[in-house]
Amino acid sequence: xxxxxxxxxxxxxxxxxxxxxxxxxxxxxxxxxxxxxxxxxxxxxxxxxxxxxxxxxxxxxxxxxxxxxxxxxxxxxxxxxxxxxxxxxxxxxxxxxxxxxxxxxxxxxxxxxxxxxxxxxxxxxxxxxxxxxxxxxxxxxxxxxxxxxxxxxxx
Amino acid sequence: xxxxxxxxxxxxxxxxxxxxxxxxxxxxxxxxxxxxxxxxxxxxxxxxxxxxxxxxxxxxxxxxxxxxxxxxxxxxxxxxxxxxxxxxxxxxxxxxxxxxxxxxxxxxxxxxxxxxxxxxxxxxxxxxxxxxxxxxxxxxxxxxxxxxxxxxxxx
Amino acid sequence: xxxxxxxxxxxxxxxxxxxxxxxxxxxxxxxxxxxxxxxxxxxxxxxxxxxxxxxxxxxxxxxxxxxxxxxxxxxxxxxxxxxxxxxxxxxxxxxxxxxxxxxxxxxxxxxxxxxxxxxxxxxxxxxxxxxxxxxxxxxxxxxxxxxxxxxxxxx
Amino acid sequence: xxxxxxxxxxxxxxxxxxxxxxxxxxxxxxxxxxxxxxxxxxxxxxxxxxxxxxxxxxxxxxxxxxxxxxxxxxxxxxxxxxxxxxxxxxxxxxxxxxxxxxxxxxxxxxxxxxxxxxxxxxxxxxxxxxxxxxxxxxxxxxxxxxxxxxxxxxx
Amino acid sequence: xxxxxxxxxxxxxxxxxxxxxxxxxxxxxxxxxxxxxxxxxxxxxxxxxxxxxxxxxxxxxxxxxxxxxxxxxxxxxxxxxxxxxxxxxxxxxxxxxxxxxxxxxxxxxxxxxxxxxxxxxxxxxxxxxxxxxxxxxxxxxxxxxxxxxxxxxxx
Amino acid sequence: xxxxxxxxxxxxxxxxxxxxxxxxxxxxxxxxxxxxxxxxxxxxxxxxxxxxxxxxxxxxxxxxxxxxxxxxxxxxxxxxxxxxxxxxxxxxxxxxxxxxxxxxxxxxxxxxxxxxxxxxxxxxxxxxxxxxxxxxxxxxxxxxxxxxxxxxxxx
Numbered sequence: 040x041x042x043x044x045x046x047x048x049x050x051x052x053x054x055x056x057x058x059x060x061x062x063x064x065x066x067x068x069x070x071x072x073x074x075x076x077x078x079x080x081x082x083x084x085x086x087x088x089x090x091x092x093x094x095x096x097x098x099x100x101x102x103x104x105x106x107x108x109x110x111x112x113x114x115x116x117x118x119x120x121x122x123x124x125x126x127x128x129x130x131x132x133x134x135x136x137x138x139x140x141x142x143x144x145x146x147x148x149x150x151x152x153x154x155x156x157x158x159x160x161x162x163x164x165x166x167x168x169x170x171x172x173x174x175x176x177x178x179x180x181x182x183x184x185x186x187x188x189x190x191x192x193x194x
Numbered sequence: 195x196x197x198x199x200x201x202x203x204x205x206x207x208x209x210x211x212x213x214x215x216x217x218x219x220x221x222x223x224x225x226x227x228x229x230x231x232x233x234x235x236x237x238x239x240x241x242x243x244x245x246x247x248x249x250x251x252x253x254x255x256x257x258x259x260x261x262x263x264x265x266x267x268x269x270x271x272x273x274x275x276x277x278x279x280x281x282x283x284x285x286x287x288x289x290x291x292x293x294x295x296x297x298x299x300x301x302x303x304x305x306x307x308x309x310x311x312x313x314x315x316x317x318x319x320x321x322x323x324x325x326x327x328x329x330x331x332x333x334x335x336x337x338x339x340x341x342x343x344x345x346x347x348x349x
Numbered sequence: 350x351x352x353x354x355x356x357x358x359x360x361x362x363x364x365x366x367x368x369x370x371x372x373x374x375x376x377x378x379x380x381x382x383x384x385x386x387x388x389x390x391x392x393x394x395x396x397x398x399x400x401x402x403x404x405x406x407x408x409x410x411x412x413x414x415x416x417x418x419x420x421x422x423x424x425x426x427x428x429x430x431x432x433x434x435x436x437x438x439x440x441x442x443x444x445x446x447x448x449x450x451x452x453x454x455x456x457x458x459x460x461x462x463x464x465x466x467x468x469x470x471x472x473x474x475x476x477x478x479x480x481x482x483x484x485x486x487x488x489x490x491x492x493x494x495x496x497x498x499x500x501x502x503x504x
Numbered sequence: 505x506x507x508x509x510x511x512x513x514x515x516x517x518x519x520x521x522x523x524x525x526x527x528x529x530x531x532x533x534x535x536x537x538x539x540x541x542x543x544x545x546x547x548x549x550x551x552x553x554x555x556x557x558x559x560x561x562x563x564x565x566x567x568x569x570x571x572x573x574x575x576x577x578x579x580x581x582x583x584x585x586x587x588x589x590x591x592x593x594x595x596x597x598x599x600x601x602x603x604x605x606x607x608x609x610x611x612x613x614x615x616x617x618x619x620x621x622x623x624x625x626x627x628x629x630x631x632x633x634x635x636x637x638x639x640x641x642x643x644x645x646x647x648x649x650x651x652x653x654x655x656x657x658x659x
Numbered sequence: 660x661x662x663x664x665x666x667x668x669x670x671x672x673x674x675x676x677x678x679x680x681x682x683x684x685x686x687x688x689x690x691x692x693x694x695x696x697x698x699x700x701x702x703x704x705x706x707x708x709x710x711x712x713x714x715x716x717x718x719x720x721x722x723x724x725x726x727x728x729x730x731x732x733x734x735x736x737x738x739x740x741x742x743x744x745x746x747x748x749x750x751x752x753x754x755x756x757x758x759x760x761x762x763x764x765x766x767x768x769x770x771x772x773x774x775x776x777x778x779x780x781x782x783x784x785x786x787x788x789x790x791x792x793x794x795x796x797x798x799x800x801x802x803x804x805x806x807x808x809x810x811x812x813x814x
Numbered sequence: 815x816x817x818x819x820x821x822x823x824x825x826x827x828x829x830x831x832x833x834x835x836x837x838x839x840x841x842x843x844x845x846x847x848x849x850x851x852x853x854x855x856x857x858x859x860x861x862x863x864x865x866x867x868x869x870x871x872x873x874x875x876x877x878x879x880x881x882x883x884x885x886x887x888x889x890x891x892x893x894x895x896x897x898x899x900x901x902x903x904x905x906x907x908x909x910x911x912x913x914x915x916x917x918x919x920x921x922x923x924x925x926x927x928x929x930x931x932x933x934x935x936x937x938x939x940x941x942x943x944x945x946x947x948x949x950x951x952x953x954x955x956x957x958x959x960x961x962x963x964x965x966x967x968x969x
Contacts (some may be wrong), residue, residue, distance in 0.1 A: 395506070419563060435670065522896055
């Protein structure tokens with residue numbers, strides 16, 4: 040078995056998907072940012088009143104998903120038909136979930152994972168002045184559907 | 195106490211750093227990608243022979259650090275003077291470390307964290323056909339120096 | 350009634366267009382840059398001889414329309430099939446009109462409006478050393494066709 | 505008199521600023537989006553409850569100011585030290601004001617004007633499903649300071 | 660006869676391809692970097708041991724092909740379905756070949772030529788400290804197929 | 815001797831220039847596009863009347879020089895203080911020359927070479943419908959000054 044992103048001489052390439060079917064595809068990814076309880080409280084507090092960290096991070100995640108092919112060297116450019124990013128405070132941390140859809144020849148896992156990652160980085164950026172010990176963690180694919188390889192569900 | 199990225203009406207803004215001193219700054223961030231042992235073995239194997247996943251991810255991380263201000267809404271654009279990204283196989287996972295330097299009015303934590311995140315996403319992308327259960331995890335700042343707030347060391 | 354770019358919790362998202370039909374779509378937008386008569390005379394003069402402000406602005410508008418999804422947070426990326434930007438001196442000001450076409454699941458109003466806006470900004474940039482009192486004004490949609498909502502014509 | 509953005513043969517070029525002094529510079533630009541009173545009421549209403557159009561537009565304006573040199577062909581790339589965009593409902597329309605600072609060899613008028621323009625386009629995008637007759641208007645420079653040409657104040 | 664990228668008034672525009680058929684298209688471009696024999700020997704040597712110039716250039720070429728429409732003013736944005744870039748040492752120089760595929764309404768010659776050009780520039784960048792006399796040369800289209808104008812083969 | 819863009823383990827990195835002096839730097843690069851005499855005649859003809867290929871290519875070259883660090887993986891981002899691109903018809907081909915200046919810690923050779931390359935690609939794009947046998951050739955550095963390594967002049 041070998042990685043699809045290398046040819047038989049070991050050179051990286053963008054895989055030929057031109058013979059793959061155009062189908063409806065969806066991917067959902069999740070991740071989290073852990074932080075001190077007081078930091079989390081500030082986020083919750085700001086949300087209610089003024090300074091909504093999670094709203095800024097949501098937009099950053101959506102915008103980043105559109106740049107995925109510009110960030111990940113061997114990703115195909117794709118016309119995304121839906122991007123949603125949800126951030127919530129749960130289990131003592133900021134939880135992030137991104138859902139991406141396309142109708143195309145290849146999947147959108149990387150777009151969902153990129154949205155989660157950049158939303159998490161944005162939370163970090165906005166809060167770093169009060170808490171440098173935050174961690175971005177547990178970024179993973181939880182659902183993928185459409186395309187030849189079928190449905191994948193992790194949780 | 196409140197977040198610096200919001201003004202007193204709660205509106206997000208890019209903080210005014212024009213009165214801050216121009217100083218030499220450095221930041222180091224770390225993170226990891228966890229995966230099945232067989233997947234990790236394929237990466238190690240490919241590295242020795244052909245298809246170097248880690249070399250591709252290293253470049254993606256370096257290039258992404260230059261796009262940080264384009265990804266994180268309230269980050270200042272900065273002229274980076276050094277970016278290095280190291281990937282290694284250790285403790286049963288791929289470990290990533292990024293070091294970024296600038297001479298400027300604001301720090302480079304986000305540039306280092308972005309380099310780690312995109313290097314991790316690139317590892318994921320190249321390996322996802324054989325292992326969908328990978329996780330990107332433990333992304334954190336380990337060192338920051340230069341600027342008024344002084345040295346921060348996490349590990 | 351509510352805005353389509355927010356979900357029912359008020360979170361911004363990129364609308365799901367995956368169920369919409371792929372149809373031929375067109376949009377036309379217009380706008381203008383007002384300025385002192387002597388400034389306008391310089392543009393006309395330069396055009397005839399050397400230093401064609403309007404030709405530079407036209408290209409800037411065309412190139413910007415391709416970046417629309419990168420500028421407007423909730424815009425879908427689209428494969429544009431035609432972009433034309435016309436600039437002319439009329440009614441004592443620079444008049445700008447952009448026409449954009451696509452075959453896709455969503456309209457191209459924002460691409461046409463972005464082309465007009467950036468062409469106007471480019472006129473401003475090239476002329477600002479001689480006239481700081483210019484104004485960019487009257488940017489609006491004049492035609493939209495294709496898609497479920499049918500034809501819209503403003504003028 | 506002639507435009508600085510063309511050489512003596514009429515060829516467009518990015519002006520040589522290497523001999524100009526590095527000074528603190530600021531620019532303020534303003535503009536507006538006009539719309540039907542009911543549309544404006546929806547924006548005000550959404551702001552209070554859910555779906556904050558103006559917060560999304562503010563972020564889009566800030567992010568766009570960092571892309572100015574990528575949009576306007578002959579603009580110099582600049583390290584911005586502050587960007588703030590304010591949106592408010594006044595005089596029956598959405599009013600936008602952007603303030604940009606840098607310490608550099610050239611001014612930031614275009615960055616402020618670009619922030620206003622893209623914030624206005626984003627308002628348009630989010631509201632266009634309910635009101636196609638909106639207009640983006642009165643985009644102009646209101647303040648510029650720093651640099652050899654001195655202070656300019658329009659209002 | 661006239662150039663298709665200008666309208667009948669001589670204004671540049673992005674050609675309307677909306678009436679063209681969606682077909683499978685491919686393009687192959689080639690080019691080379693000439694340099695001193697000792698420089699070439701260093702590349703070959705580094706490749707075997709450490710510091711693979713050609714692997715870095717290959718990735719840069721692939722990534723650049725995805726930016727073609729952002730670089731070439733009148734190029735249409737396209738969803739590329741395959742990009743491969745091969746670099747080899749032959750005839751006393753570095754030879755580069757790029758192959759690009761799409762299924763769309765317009766060809767991918769520019770994407771293949773851009774991949775070759777940026778791969779060549781990257782070779783230059785990595786080696787320039789030891790050899791400033793390098794030249795990038797012989798960049799040309801060698802194959803184009805798909806679309807109305809039929810097959811073109813140069814070599 | 816070894817390449818500066820690799821560390822001692824052979825990993826690519828962006829070289830640390832933080833200890834280098836900030837000095838005024840300039841670079842000049844040249845290149846050409848060869849084509850059939852009739853194609854060249856069309857360019858000359860269009861220039862005089864309508865459809866100025868060289869003016870479009872000039873702008874594309876200027877804009878591309880600002881993207882150099884985004885295209886070449888290990889290039890440092892730089893604040894360019896001047897970019898000029900000249901295109902002329904000479905010796906039976908289109909000749910291109912780019913001049914770039916900065917005040918910074920590293921040189922601008924790559925910015926000048928990128929401007930020439932993208933200007934050449936743009937000429938190719940605009941003319942390719944009438945001549946597929948064009949070649950982009952002889953791209954090289956002709957002058958570099960400023961910085962520790964001193965003046966380099968090739969021609």
